[in-house]
Amino acid sequence: MSEDIAEQPAGFARLLETGPSTAIAEVAAEVARRAPRSVLFVGRGTSDHAALYAAYLAEIRLGLPVASASPSAITLYGARPDLTGTLVIGVSQSGGSPDLTGVLKVARETGALTLAVTNNPDSPLARAAELSIDVVAGHERAVAATKTYTAELLALLMLIEGVRAGDGHLPAEERAALEKLPQLAADVLADGSAAELAQRYRFAASLVATGRGYAYPTAREAALKLMETSYLPALAFSGADLLHGPLAMTDHDIPVLAVVGDGPGGRSMRDVVARLGERRVDVVTIGGSDVDGASARLAVPSVDERYAPLLDILPVQQLALALSLARGEDPDAPRGLKKVTTTL
The missing domain is CATH 3.40.50.10490 (Glucose-6-phosphate isomerase like protein; domain 1)
Incomplete structure (x- = not known):
């Protein structure tokens, strides 16, 4: 991996x-x-x-x-x-x-x-x-x-x-x-902060990932990567959907990965992070700048919102890899899974 x-x-x-x-x-x-x-x-x-x-x-x-x-x-x-x-x-x-x-x-x-x-x-x-x-x-x-x-x-x-x-x-x-993009991606992968974050969440029981617009697919992919490599139950919501009910389950014991970039989607997500901060939730943002209410950030370059998903997912992949190893798992061979899944 x-x-x-x-x-x-x-x-x-x-x-x-x-x-x-x-x-x-x-x-x-x-x-x-x-x-x-x-x-x-x-x-x-x-x-x-x-x-x-x-x-x-x-x-x-x-x-x-x-x-x-x-x-x-x-x-x-x-x-x-x-x-x-x-x-x-x-x-x-x-x-x-x-x-x-x-x-x-x-x-x-x-x-x-x-x-x-x-x-x-x-x-x-x-x-x-x-x-x-x-x-x-x-x-x-x-x-x-x-x-x-x-x-x-x-x-x-x-x-x-x-x-x-x-x-x-x-x-x-x-x-x-x-x-x-190739050089920007290489720069993101050269940052080792994702491995440090893995130690922080080694004993987490669950996690939430969230984003809006172009960032929402990144949130869903983040949740999947953490589930299949670390067996960590992870839910993904759009920032808007998170506020419509699921917000009630969030607290300081359930960390949140929030994709907060530039553009309309990122601006909207800043309000979501602020709401989470009011609930003392441990929020880690993924983006180009610090966000009020967040406790940490996985840094990526600030780029056009359309391009951001190609970079935002990179530190999340590194986090999934490091977290799996920290929890004593094998990220290359998730239990019960094969490379090609055939469904009818």
Whole structure:
């Protein structure tokens, strides 16, 4: 897991290279040409969190209605919804789960433009889709996904921005900003504060993760990483949902990871952290600046809110790794889990 985490700056650079970048641009140009009227995402686990990030991008940047598919409606109940004019995107590291492949097959038969985003271009999911994007993350050693997640995020970002541009190619200013990501990611990973924080929460019984907007997928992925590597019960809420009921359960015994960046989502989260601080909750923020009411911060660079999820998750991955080791667990082989999970 440590090696996988360390490879992410190189993974960003690889996706931004001419070959992979051009391949994504070609797919984006074709999507723009077909002009879908809505977008439907399908994914499981970590890849579903990447899809959620892309859903925010598609709604905000493309102005399209977006939904998340329920695979069981098709694979268990035999539904065949009319998906004419819909872009259906399946996101999967392995591309090997039968239910995701089943959704894309039916979607293609019922009028959708289908796209697979995967780390295995020869997978059943990629073969079932009309279009496919290889996130070129390379072999991932650990069961817990790290470098494939951030590769999915960047590939989906490049796709959505390419569709927005119309010809598939990123505007020069956007391209220049993204080319800074490899070095920014390396700088984040060089900071050792996540390991120190692991000792602080070694005996925690539960944890809450929260964020809004583009940061909400990071909160969900943070909770999953902590659960699957440290067996720490962790709940994820949007900052807004946290205030609608779950706030009542928070106290000084339940630490909170709050993703608080720049932009509208981050500004809203500052109010959430203040509310938690009133309840004397131990809040650790993830972001570029200190936040009133927080007791600690995992520092990341201040970047455009759209790019922040690619960096915000990095110290959380390091925290999950360090916390698992501190609790005497093996983060490379979580009990009961395999690298490829097949669901029907």
